[in-house]
Amino acid sequence: MRPKVILRLFQKLSKRSKNAVICGLARANFKDIERCAEAVRHSSQPRIHTFIGTSPLHRAIPNLTQDEMAQRIHDTVTHARNLCDNVQWSPMDATRTEYDYLCRTIEIAINAGATTINIPDTVGYTAPRESAELIRRLIKDVPGAPEMIFATHCHNDLGMATANSLAAVDAGARQIECTINGLGERAGNTALEEVVMAMKVRNDIMPYRTQIDSTKIMAISRRVETVSGFAVQFNKAIVGKNAFAHESGIHQDGMLKNAETFEIMRPEDVGLSETNLVMGKHSGRAALRSKLTDLGIELADNQLKRCFCTLQKFG
Numbered sequence: 001m002r003p004k005v006i007l008r009l010f011q012k013l014s015k016r017s018k019n020a021v022i023c024g025l026a027r028a029n030f031k032d033i034e035r036c037a038e039a040v041r042h043s044s045q046p047r048i049h050t051f052i053g054t055s056p057l058h059r060a061i062p063n064l065t066q067d068e069m070a071q072r073i074h075d076t077v078t079h080a081r082n083l084c085d086n087v088q089w090s091p092m093d094a095t096r097t098e099y100d101y102l103c104r105t106i107e108i109a110i111n112a113g114a115t116t117i118n119i120p121d122t123v124g125y126t127a128p129r130e131s132a133e134l135i136r137r138l139i140k141d142v143p144g145a146p147e148m149i150f151a152t153h154c155h156n157d158l159g160m161a162t163a164n165s166l167a168a169v170d171a172g173a174r175q176i177e178c179t180i181n182g183l184g185e186r187a188g189n190t191a192l193e194e195v196v197m198a199m200k201v202r203n204d205i206m207p208y209r210t211q212i213d214s215t216k217i218m219a220i221s222r223r224v225e226t227v228s229g230f231a232v233q234f235n236k237a238i239v240g241k242n243a244f245a246h247e248s249g250i251h252q253d254g255m256l257k258n259a260e261t262f263e264i265m266r267p268e269d270v271g272l273s274e275t276n277l278v279m280g281k282h283s284g285r286a287a288l289r290s291k292l293t294d295l296g297i298e299l300a301d302n303q304l305k306r307c308f309c310t311l312q313k314f315g
Helices: 003-016 030-040 066-083 099-112 128-141 161-171 192-201 214-228 249-257 285-294 301-314
Strands: 022-027 046-053 087-092 116-121 149-154 175-177
Touching (some): 022 030, 030 066, 046 116, 116 161, 116 175
């Protein structure tokens, strides 16, 4: 799609939005930032998000010294703030950046006018304990940081994106960058549905809230799956086909007696109508009777026994 077409689509989105912050992402150069400002200017709540890689590996790509990069951060964040009051800044690959230099760059961005500081784990390298400690230290050590909104942006290369994001929130971050179904580069990003339901189900240890209506999760997950062409794995947490499916006889019997025995959240909480008791070789008689009753079929005990034995033999 051509840049001008993308720009027009973004501007239409900005005009239609009433409550959401509409944010555009720009590399650390004036042209990108200006194009970004043009795209979001019709929004009631526009934001420019600009970034640059600060780790040794990423500094080597544009071949900048620490001082040269610091100057570019100052110049580009200042330019963004002159175009928009709401500016987010990210030190890409923050979790592999020298801590002292990371503090220096964040302080520069704050002084240049950034209002949100995003800390990306760009390659999914960090672990929950480190994620929390990094946010906690930055808020403590960087001048002006306590007045900032800190965000966390985690990739899932080691399968810890959701855990890292929640740990960062526990340490003081108040914005999670996430995606529906965990879409993203390589192994994906933090999954929106996972952090929303983790906070809802375990609000006793994570006393935070979002403004997301969790009952819309399944519908938007299916929409994204269709549009993107990326199928959701069956055992994916929250939105996978098997997330609320039970085949084991022990599980099915427990579910029929009390759903809380094997489910920590209700299907209705994410937009499903009911739990699915799967009929298979591991199913029990109680589940079979329940399934037949749902189909309007009533069997005597001896008939149910023969039916169950047949299922066990050929299922």
